[in-house]
Amino acid sequence: AQRVTQPEKLLSVFKGAPVELKCNYSYSGSPELFWYVQYSRQRLQLLLRHISRESIKGFTADLNKGETSFHLKKPFAQEEDSAMYYCALSGGAGNMLTFGGGTRLMVKP
């Protein structure tokens, strides 16, 4: 079985502060991990995936297989980062995408 846990439902930070959204997963094989974002009144969209090892909008996420984590980080939060963030896992080809419960990030001015 595959499971994704986001322990924080709400994370509130001030503009310019570092932010880390936590994600832990459970999967017996080699998973593919993702972060999805949903801005207010917009559809859910892909933010980044671990295999790309890229930085999108200043966000990065490193897959830590030892800790089974895929935390999302940004050194300096911006107000426009305020959104709902979902961590997701896929077991590979033909496998469904399992989402965590989501974390609402609020960046205060």
Place this chain on the structure above:
Amino acid sequence: GAGVSQSPSNKVTEKGKDVELRCDPISGHTALYWYRQSLGQGLEFLIYFQGNSAPDKSGLPSDRFSAERTGGSVSTLTIQRTQQEDSAVYLCASSLGGHLYGNTIYFGEGSWLTVV
């Protein structure tokens, strides 16, 4: 259209009535997914279609829920004898060739269902 299209965007129905939600995936996408987004509950997987393979129905919460995909394109999610706990946003998504490495899932805007 360019994206995943869902209809209706909003639906209010009386408890006990049946509802049908429609999803029109991106042209050429063989994989189609239904998720449910409830307040405070995150995204719950419902069902997954991939090409001509048998769908993965493991996420359907009860036998009141069913889905079909005709001609490998449009999908309909049907909820029979709706209950108040069925109130949620129902999200459809599609991807090219299933959820392989490098394929991105694209989501629709969702159908907001309210059961009164």
